[in-house]
Amino acid sequence: DARAPLATRNPELREMLASKPALLVASKADLAEPIFSRRWEKFFAEQGERVFFLDAHKIANVRGLVQLWKKIVLEERAARGATRPLLRPVRIMILGIPNIGKSTLVNCLHEKKKALVGPKPGVTRQNQWIPIADGVELLDTPGVLWPHINNKCHELLLTLLGNIKDEVVGSILTSNYLCLKLQEIDRHSALDPLAGTENRNADPEQILSTFAQRRNYLLPGGVPDQERAAIAMIKEFRDGRLGRISLEAPPE
Numbered sequence: 709d710a711r712a713p714l715a716t717r718n719p720e721l722r723e724m725l726a727s728k729p730a731l732l733v734a735s736k737a738d739l740a741e742p743i744f745s746r747r748w749e750k751f752f753a754e755q756g757e758r759v760f761f762l763d764a765h766k767i768a769n770v771r772g773l774v775q776l777w778k779k780i781v782l783e784e785r786a787a788r789g790a791t792r793p794l795l796r797p798v799r800i801m802i803l804g805i806p807n808i809g810k811s812t813l814v815n816c817l818h819e820k821k822k823a824l825v826g827p828k829p830g831v832t833r834q835n836q837w838i839p840i841a842d843g844v845e846l847l848d849t850p851g852v853l854w855p856h857i858n859n860k861c862h863e864l865l866l867t868l869l870g871n872i873k874d875e876v877v878g879s880i881l882t883s884n885y886l887c888l889k890l891q892e893i894d895r896h897s898a899l900d901p902l903a904g905t906e907n908r909n910a911d912p913e914q915i916l917s918t919f920a921q922r923r924n925y926l927l928p929g930g931v932p933d934q935e936r937a938a939i940a941m942i943k944e945f946r947d948g949r950l951g952r953i954s955l956e957a958p959p960e
Contacts, residue, residue: 709808710740710761712956713748715865718854721803729784731776735809737761744954751958764809770816774842797845806851807870814838814848865889865955870946874939883938884912886945889955898950902941916941 709716713734722730732752737745745761752759760776763769781798802810817840838846853871857863864885867877874882890898896908903910903918910918919925919941920932927933944950 709869709871710734710737710745710748711954712865712869713752713759714959715862715956716805716808716869716871718803718805718852720854725803729780731780732757732759733773733813734759734761735764735804735813738763738765739948739952741952741954744957747958762809762813764812764816767816770813773813774817774840774844777844778842797839797843799845799847801847801849803849804851805853805866805871808851810851811848814840814846817841817844817846861885868942868945868955874942879938879942880916880934883916883941886941887912887915890950890953893953893955893957895951895953898945898953901950902944 713732717732734740734745734748740761749759749761758776758780760773762773777800778798781800782794785794802814804810818838835850836848838848840846851871853866857866863872864877864882866872867874867882868886868889887899890896891909899908899915903915903922907915907918916934916937917932920934920937923937923940925933925936925940945953
C-alpha cells in the first residue's frame with residue numbers, strides 16, 4: 709500500500725524469490741501524498757529495488773505497469789543469454805498481503821473481471837491464471853500475511869488499511885488508532901470534518917463521540933453510538949474522503 713509501503717510489505721517474499729526478477733508495486737497511490745511517494749521511490753532505488761506507484765483508476769498508469777513487466781522479463785532473458793524471440797506469453801505472478809489491491813489490478817486488465825474482489829481480506833481463495841492483452845498472463849494469488857506480527861501498532865496499522873479483518877482488532881480501537889496516527893503525523897486537518905477544528909487535539913474517545921453526535925449516530929437516550937461511528941470513520945479514511953494521507957515515511 710503506497711500509504712505505508714514497508715508496513716504492508718511481506719518481509720519474507722523478496723528473500724524467498726531472490727532468484728526471480730521482481731517489481732515492487734505500491735497500490736492505491738491515488739490515496740497517498742505524492743511528496744511521500746517520491747521519497748519512497750528514492751528510498752527503494754537506493755536499496756536497489758524498482759518500485760511502481762499504481763493508481764488502478766487510471767488505465768494509462770495500469771498499461772504502463774504491463775509494459776514495465778514485459779521489459780523486466782525481456783531484460784532478464786537477455787541477461788541469461790537468450791537470443792530467440794519469446795513465443796509464449798509473459799507470465800507474471802502477483803503476490804502480496806490480503807486486500808492490498810491484487811485482484812482489483814487484475815480486473816483492470818481483464819475485461820471479463822475474472823478475479824473476485826471485496827472490501828474485506830480473504831476474497832481470493834485460490835491461484836488463478838488470467839490472460840490479458842499484450843501477450844501477458846497473470847497469476848492472481850490469495851493474500852498471505854507473514855506468521856508473526858510482534859508490534860501492536862503494526863497490527864493496528866494493517867487493520868486500519870484493511871489488510872486484517874476489522875473484527876480481529878475491533879472498530880473502536882482501530883478508529884482510536886486512526887485519530888492518534890493523524891495527530892502524530894500532523895494531519896490534524898483530516899480530523900476537522902470528523903469532529904471540528906476545536907477538537908483536532910482531543911483524545912480519540914472524545915473525537916469519536918463528537919463525530920457520532922455530528923452524524924446523529926445515537927443510541928436511545930442520546931448516547932453516542934461509538935461502534936457505528938467507528939465503522940463510519942474508518943470507511944471515510946479508506947475511501948479517501950479525509951484527503952490523501954501517507955501513514956509511513958521512509959527511514960532516515
